[in-house]
Ligand SMILES: [Fe+2]
C-alpha cells in the first residue's frame with residue numbers, strides 16, 4: 001500500500017516486520033525494518049530505489065496499483081546493494097528501456113550483480129540535475145563510502161526532500177512512516193545502532209560530506225532514507241546527531 005509523503009511523492013516500499021538480521025549475522029534486527037522506495041509524480045514520473053529481492057513480486061504488484069509501469073519515465077538508483085536494487089531485474093523485464101540514473105560505480109556494481117543486460121543507464125555526479133517538470137528538479141549528490149563506493153543521495157527541489165538512501169536510516173519498522181509518529185526512544189536507539197553498524201567505519205568521510213552538504217545550502221525540509229522512519233519533524237536533528245556521533249567515536 002502506497003503512503004503519501006509530501007506533495008506528489010508517495011512511499012511505495014516494503015515494511016519488513018519479519019527481518020531478524022542484516023549483513024549476515026552481524027546486525028540483529030529487533031524492531032523490524034523497511035526498504036523504502038518512493039514514487040514522484042510530476043511532469044515526469046520517477047521511481048527512487050526498489051526493495052529487497054524476496055519482496056520483488058509484492059513490490060511490483062503494489063506499484064502497479066499506483067501507476068501503469070509504462071508511465072514510469074525514469075528510475076533513480078541511489079545504491080546498488082540488493083536491498084535497494086533487488087527488484088530491479090524483475091521491474092526491468094516489464095519496462096526494459098526505462099532510463100536508470102545512478103553513479104558510474106553503481107552501474108558497474110549492478111552489472112556485476114545482474115549481468116550486462118543492456119539497460120539504459122545514465123551515470124551522474126554531484127552537481128548533475130534532472131528536470132522532472134512542474135518547475136522541479138532532482139539534484140544528485142555522490143555519497144562515496146557512505147556507506148558504499150557507489151552510494152548517492154538525491155534532492156528534490158520544490159518539496160525540498162533529500163532521498164538519502166542508507167545514510168540517516170534505521171532498521172526500524174514504522175507503519176506510520178514518519179519520525180513524529182514513531183516511538184522516539186526506540187527511533188533514537190535504532191538510528192544510533194544503525195550509525196554504529198553501517199556508517200561508523202566511515203566517520204571521517206562522513207564528517208567531510210556533512211560539511212560539503214552544508215555548503216551546498218540545500219533547503220532540506222525532509223530526509224527520506226531507504227530504511228526506517230522519514231525525518232519529517234526537525235529533519236536536521238539526525239544530521240546533527242551524525243556529526244556528534246562521528247566526533248564521539250573518533251575521539252575515543
Ligand atoms: Fe547499503
Ligand SMILES: [Fe+2]
Nearest residue numbers: 083166226227
Ligand atoms: Fe540499505
